[in-house]
Amino acid sequence: MQLHFEDERPLFIQIAEQIEDAILSGVFPEETQIPSTTEISVSYKINPATALKGINILVDRGIVYKRRGLGMFVAKGAVGKLKNRRKEEFFDNYVSKLVSEAKRLGFSKEDIIKMVERGFKE
Numbered sequence: 001m002q003l004h005f006e007d008e009r010p011l012f013i014q015i016a017e018q019i020e021d022a023i024l025s026g027v028f029p030e031e032t033q034i035p036s037t038t039e040i041s042v043s044y045k046i047n048p049a050t051a052l053k054g055i056n057i058l059v060d061r062g063i064v065y066k067r068r069g070l071g072m073f074v075a076k077g078a079v080g081k082l083k084n085r086r087k088e089e090f091f092d093n094y095v096s097k098l099v100s101e102a103k104r105l106g107f108s109k110e111d112i113i114k115m116v117e118r119g120f121k122e
Contacts, residue, residue, distance in 0.1 A: 008111055015054025020063065020082055023074055030074045034064060
């Protein structure tokens with residue numbers, strides 16, 4: 001996990017995203033423990049409340065859950081939830097904008113498909 005203090009995004013958002021990325025990449029498989037707020041705050045020299053705020057985002061989304069006295073764990077089905085949410089965000093942030101710009105420029109659907117295929121080859 002790596003925090004970027006010069007990034008305009010709040011640290012607690014970065015913490016949540018970094019843990020999500022680690023879950024998606026298999027670093028933290030479902031039903032395994034994630035680092036505690038104390039571990040995160042000590043590692044990155046940040047306030048424990050900031051680390052907790054980031055983890056609470058994941059709790060609210062159903063990605064992690066607390067086992068009393070043991071810590072925070074990745075929820076069953078978390079990978080699927082993350083992939084679905086990120087697919088929607090990808091569509092909203094990239095695909096819909098791409099299609100809007102393509103229409104303004106007069107590109108056909110086939111033109112866009114060819115460009116995407118070219119991108120995968122490069």
